[in-house]
Amino acid sequence: MSHNEITDPAVREEVDWTLEAMASGRMTRSQFVRRAAALGLSGGFISSVLAAPALAAGPTSLAQLTKLVYPQGITKATDYNGPNGGSKVAYLPPDFHSGVDSHGIWKWKFENVKAKKNYRFALAHFSAKWDLMVESVARFKRFGQKAGFSVTAFDNNFDADQAIKNANAIAQQRFDFVIMEQEFADANKTIDGILKNAGIPVIYFAVPGPEGALFMDTGNYRMCEAAGEWLGKYAKEHWGGKVDLVLQSAQPRAGAYVGQREVGYKAGIKKVLPHLKDSVFVKFDGQGLLPETQKLAADLLTKHSSAKYILGTGSNDDAGVGIVRALEAAKRTKYAAVAGQAGQASAMTELSKPSSPFKVSAFQDVEAEVWMAAIGLLKVEGGKVAPVNFYPFYLTTKSNVKKFPPQAGTLTKA
Amino acid sequence: MEQMPTTPSALQADRHVSDERGGGEVASALVNSTAVRLIAVYALLVLIFGISAHNFLTTDNFLNIGRATSVFGIAALGVCVALVAGSLDVSFGATMSVCSIVAAEKIAAGHPLSYVLVYAICVGAILGAINGVLSTVLRIDSLVITLGTLSIFGGWAYLHTGGSPTNAPSSSFAEMGRGEWLGVPIQVWIMLGIALLLGFVLRFTTFGQRCYAAGDNPRAASIAGIHVGRVRIAALAISGITAAVAGMLIAANAGVANPGTGEAYLLSAIAAVVIGGTSLTGGVGTILGTFVGIAVLGTIDNGLDLLGVSSFWEDAVRGGIVVLALVLDRLRRSAT
Numbered sequence: 001m002s003h004n005e006i007t008d009p010a011v012r013e014e015v016d017w018t019l020e021a022m023a024s025g026r027m028t029r030s031q032f033v034r035r036a037a038a039l040g041l042s043g044g045f046i047s048s049v050l051a052a053p054a055l056a057a058g059p060t061s062l063a064q065l066t067k068l069v070y071p072q073g074i075t076k077a078t079d080y081n082g083p084n085g086g087s088k089v090a091y092l093p094p095d096f097h098s099g100v101d102s103h104g105i106w107k108w109k110f111e112n113v114k115a116k117k118n119y120r121f122a123l124a125h126f127s128a129k130w131d132l133m134v135e136s137v138a139r140f141k142r143f144g145q146k147a148g149f150s151v152t153a154f155d156n157n158f159d160a161d162q163a164i165k166n167a168n169a170i171a172q173q174r175f176d177f178v179i180m181e182q183e184f185a186d187a188n189k190t191i192d193g194i195l196k197n198a199g200i201p202v203i204y205f206a207v208p209g210p211e212g213a214l215f216m217d218t219g220n221y222r223m224c225e226a227a228g229e230w231l232g233k234y235a236k237e238h239w240g241g242k243v244d245l246v247l248q249s250a251q252p253r254a255g256a257y258v259g260q261r262e263v264g265y266k267a268g269i270k271k272v273l274p275h276l277k278d279s280v281f282v283k284f285d286g287q288g289l290l291p292e293t294q295k296l297a298a299d300l301l302t303k304h305s306s307a308k309y310i311l312g313t314g315s316n317d318d319a320g321v322g323i324v325r326a327l328e329a330a331k332r333t334k335y336a337a338v339a340g341q342a343g344q345a346s347a348m349t350e351l352s353k354p355s356s357p358f359k360v361s362a363f364q365d366v367e368a369e370v371w372m373a374a375i376g377l378l379k380v381e382g383g384k385v386a387p388v389n390f391y392p393f394y395l396t397t398k399s400n401v402k403k404f405p406p407q408a409g410t411l412t413k414a
Numbered sequence: 415m416e417q418m419p420t421t422p423s424a425l426q427a428d429r430h431v432s433d434e435r436g437g438g439e440v441a442s443a444l445v446n447s448t449a450v451r452l453i454a455v456y457a458l459l460v461l462i463f464g465i466s467a468h469n470f471l472t473t474d475n476f477l478n479i480g481r482a483t484s485v486f487g488i489a490a491l492g493v494c495v496a497l498v499a500g501s502l503d504v505s506f507g508a509t510m511s512v513c514s515i516v517a518a519e520k521i522a523a524g525h526p527l528s529y530v531l532v533y534a535i536c537v538g539a540i541l542g543a544i545n546g547v548l549s550t551v552l553r554i555d556s557l558v559i560t561l562g563t564l565s566i567f568g569g570w571a572y573l574h575t576g577g578s579p580t581n582a583p584s585s586s587f588a589e590m591g592r593g594e595w596l597g598v599p600i601q602v603w604i605m606l607g608i609a610l611l612l613g614f615v616l617r618f619t620t621f622g623q624r625c626y627a628a629g630d631n632p633r634a635a636s637i638a639g640i641h642v643g644r645v646r647i648a649a650l651a652i653s654g655i656t657a658a659v660a661g662m663l664i665a666a667n668a669g670v671a672n673p674g675t676g677e678a679y680l681l682s683a684i685a686a687v688v689i690g691g692t693s694l695t696g697g698v699g700t701i702l703g704t705f706v707g708i709a710v711l712g713t714i715d716n717g718l719d720l721l722g723v724s725s726f727w728e729d730a731v732r733g734g735i736v737v738l739a740l741v742l743d744r745l746r747r748s749a750t
Contacts, residue, residue, distance in 0.1 A: 291678070302478055329592070345579045
């Protein structure tokens with residue numbers, strides 16, 4: 001019997017546990033063989049598990065680890081002026097994955113690593129009230145189990161004070177590595193001080209720490225610039241480059257880094273349509289919410305009643321769909337194209353509708369976020385890490401929406 | 415069924431109710447004049463924005479206002495009934511979330527729309543009634559109870575879904591949130607229907623009169639033979655039902671139900687009720703007033719948008735109006 005043929009959920013759970021125990025080093029190879037045989041797994045399947053690089057080779061060597069974490073190496077930044085400006089950067093190649101697992105999740109090659117010892121990683125994430133975060137935590141834990149380190153989650157609850165409290169708890173419990181995800185740049189300075197005093201290395205996600213701190217840049221500007229460029233090309237191809245109004249649903253309350261999204265969209269559109277005046281771009285506070293964006297976009301469509309060719313950009317997909325709903329209500333979808341960001345469920349639904357003006361979403365794979373843990377592993381094992389790291393984005397459109405892997409709710413749907 | 419008073423004390427209590435009703439007529443006149451004043455304020459707002467904001471006085475724009483206000487408006491109508499009966503319900507946002515998820519799940523499971531509507535409304539009614547029962551049995555202020563259930567219901571929504579959105583793949587369900595009838599959004603028709611129904615219930619039925627009595631002077635109402643607890647349980651159940659309808663409309667419009675979907679509507683709905691002249695201490699308020707309160711809030715938001723005013727100002731203006739309405743309520747109560 002192979003893994004896919006196991007239909008009994010209880011047996012499947014036991015098999016999964018056995019595989020994880022093997023992967024994390026809690027079970028020896030001979031123990032695994034005995035246990036797998038007792039569970040009725042086929043000899044071929046057992047051999048294939050034992051032959052998997054991450055299991056067969058034992059702990060990954062530092063050279064191999066470096067190669068898997070940074071397949072393109074670390075390069076001198078030529079087009080980057082963000083935090084740690086002028087320093088070196090590393091990119092996770094968009095195609096550094098092969099096949100999908102039983103959940104349809106992309107198998108990233110950097111996950112084929114095994115820790116030398118059972119490190120303790122802390123993941124202080126944005127909030128458990130955000131579905132992508134819940135999924136992200138589950139993905140980190142799964143990767144940790146496979147690679148042989150533990151991941152403990154802390155909920156920052158979108159709150160700087162809570163994030164600082166969590167940093168104190170992490171320092172007190174002496175974790176080996178921290179992944180810090182919270183939105184207040186000033187709080188990161190305090191957090192950095194706490195963790196530095198405790199001697200714990202940390203990587204900041206999306207919002208940088210102080211100068212010199214390890215950083216995973218989500219590339220808000222870059223991905224939205226690409227989506228904006230896509231919209232500009234669409235307007236050029238379908239409307240001869242005529243655009244009367246660009247509705248930009250922004251999130252000024254979410255800080256400067258999320259604010260890079262509308263800047264990126266605008267730059268991308270203007271890259272293709274440089275003749276567009278600034279007055280065509282109308283920015284409003286949609287708060288990243290569908291109903292709020294819909295309400296404001298509807299009012300702006302009333303205000304600009306003569307605008308025929310309309311582009312829309314959402315600070316996330318829900319905001320993009322909010323613009324779509326407003327366009328539908330105003331019956332002005334014929335000459336409209338809207339972009340969003342994140343690959344949220346609402347966008348996937350819209351992209352699957354042929355007639356929807358929702359045309360493109362700048363998307364990042366939640367599984368690729370666990371690259372931060374791989375970078376952490378490299379760091380704690382004494383490898384050289386890049387001060388600034390980028391993980392890839394993709395443009396999801398109606399024509400390619402089906403080829404991307406599932407995101408929120410894949411491992412965590414109740 | 416309420417029994418006729420037979421004992422002297424009960425008769426005395428009944429006279430008290432009659433007095434209340436006599437006084438109620440005066441109060442009713444006052445309430446009516448409040449509604450009239452609100453309508454005058456609304457007309458003034460329309461005039462100001464009509465002059466200052468381009469395209470304000472258009473049919474499409476008023477439909478926009480209707481569309482933007484119907485979700486929190488429907489919730490506000492139920493909150494008004496509960497508040498008139500003396501129970502402030504702050505858990506309705508979480509009830510909205512729960513019912514939107516429940517409805518989306520049933521839709522996704524392939525159940526017919528009519529079944530889904532009834533099911534979600536029953537869930538809303540039960541959650542509302544739970545608020546009422548807890549408040550009555552434990553004799554704790556409904557504000558405190560509903561603050562607790564706000565967390566419990568909201569927490570359930572996140573736990574049940576793991577924080578993930580639930581797809582609601584049905585065109586007939588989506589039509590409820592996005593469709594139109596006679597050129598007017600269906601959700602606006604639903605709000606108007608609920609407003610008419612609840613307006614009738616509060617104004618012309620025994621239950622409505624009992625709501626006013628229970629909210630105005632629960633002790634006197636109790637002496638008069640009114641089961642104040644039951645009235646409040648029913649009023650909170652109505653609040654739960656309107657929250658369920660509002661939650662379903664959000665999911666129908668978005669195509670997905672999010673566990674935190676109702677959280678954003680708390681301030682707007684309570685603001686509409688308070689602006690509409692409903693007293694936070696109970697016993698005073700009308701559906702007409704709340705309806706005008708909804709329109710005032712929606713019109714201010716819309717007018718400021720058309721004038722290009724920052725949304726940060728909108729928040730401040732909304733909060734300022736609520737404070738003003740509360741001050742006026744306080745002054746009115748001091749005067750009477």
